[in-house]
Amino acid sequence: MSGYAINSPLGRGLRGGLKPVTEWIREGVGLNVYKYAFMLSFTLMEQRLQKIIAEMGVASRRKAEEFIMEGRVTVNGRPATIGMKADPLKDHIKVDGKLLIKPEKKVYFIFNKPKGVVTSMSDPEGRPAVNDFLRGIKQRVFPVGRLDYDSEGMLLLTNDGDFAHAILHPSKKIPKTYVVKVKGVLEEQDIDKLRTGIRLDRTVTAPAKVKRLRKTENNSWIEMTIYEGKKRQIRRMLERVGHPVIRLIRMKINGLEMGELEPGAYRSISSGEMMKIIKELDIWEAASHDSG
Numbered sequence: 001m002s003g004y005a006i007n008s009p010l011g012r013g014l015r016g017g018l019k020p021v022t023e024w025i026r027e028g029v030g031l032n033v034y035k036y037a038f039m040l041s042f043t044l045m046e047q048r049l050q051k052i053i054a055e056m057g058v059a060s061r062r063k064a065e066e067f068i069m070e071g072r073v074t075v076n077g078r079p080a081t082i083g084m085k086a087d088p089l090k091d092h093i094k095v096d097g098k099l100l101i102k103p104e105k106k107v108y109f110i111f112n113k114p115k116g117v118v119t120s121m122s123d124p125e126g127r128p129a130v131n132d133f134l135r136g137i138k139q140r141v142f143p144v145g146r147l148d149y150d151s152e153g154m155l156l157l158t159n160d161g162d163f164a165h166a167i168l169h170p171s172k173k174i175p176k177t178y179v180v181k182v183k184g185v186l187e188e189q190d191i192d193k194l195r196t197g198i199r200l201d202r203t204v205t206a207p208a209k210v211k212r213l214r215k216t217e218n219n220s221w222i223e224m225t226i227y228e229g230k231k232r233q234i235r236r237m238l239e240r241v242g243h244p245v246i247r248l249i250r251m252k253i254n255g256l257e258m259g260e261l262e263p264g265a266y267r268s269i270s271s272g273e274m275m276k277i278i279k280e281l282d283i284w285e286a287a288s289h290d291s292g
Helices: 012-016 023-026 031-043 048-053 061-069 161-168 188-196 233-240 271-280 281-287
Strands: 073-074 091-097 099-102 108-113 141-142 152-158 176-183 207-213 219-226 247-251 265-268
Touching: 048 061, 048 073, 048 091, 061 073, 141 161, 152 161, 176 233, 188 207, 188 233, 219 233, 219 247, 233 247
Parallel strands: 152 247
Antiparallel strands: 073 091, 091 099, 108 152, 108 265, 141 152, 176 219, 176 247, 207 219
16 A cells, blocks of 8 residues: 655654653653653644644645545544544554555664764765664664764764754754864964864854863874864864864764764663753754644
């Protein structure tokens, strides 16, 4: 049977896997976060039928209302009516006899990208790509953002487009932390310039957090946190102060840490980590306004 694909809002995947409160507390998430997750799942449980049809890309909301009035929509085998609500994960919704396909479970992973790997699922030039390391993941995930071919470290992987959009949206100013090896020894005046902002592409970068880690006779290791996503931003910033990058490793994104993950390995984002992201990105607020 042919069907329509669904483009579901963030959070429906959480609903499918909501755990008993004892499991959340055992993981250290706490009762308040459990209540928060429950409210999120309840809010997104049912939506107006015309909204569901529109989100699936079948028609606009106004057109979907016409479909309902014309008797072209059924829910669990019964004719739909204006004002009816449904759950796209549980109810069988059909338009003109075609089933609206339920979305696959939303999944979220942290991947340690090795140097010399393309941040894409495949590469026309035959170079190693992210997908080469994802054996065991059944869902069709994609990288959230990019890391340069010569850079390494933390990448988020998901099949949730709304989550990816929230992470990447410039208004969120998501902090990303890197450990960087540079040529030469940075002087205090160089660090001050990075902390103040460097002119790139006719604009000045937002102030970066910079911390010295260690130095050798010829090189330095620093930690940098930036809040933007300009192309090759850290490399270009350090070139402007005369200290080209030798090695660049992303370690954190918005408080999420890669930890001791080996290069080429991945792990699931825990329930506690996911709840932290949702709250910090105000996805709960957006979800609440999008529930009718």
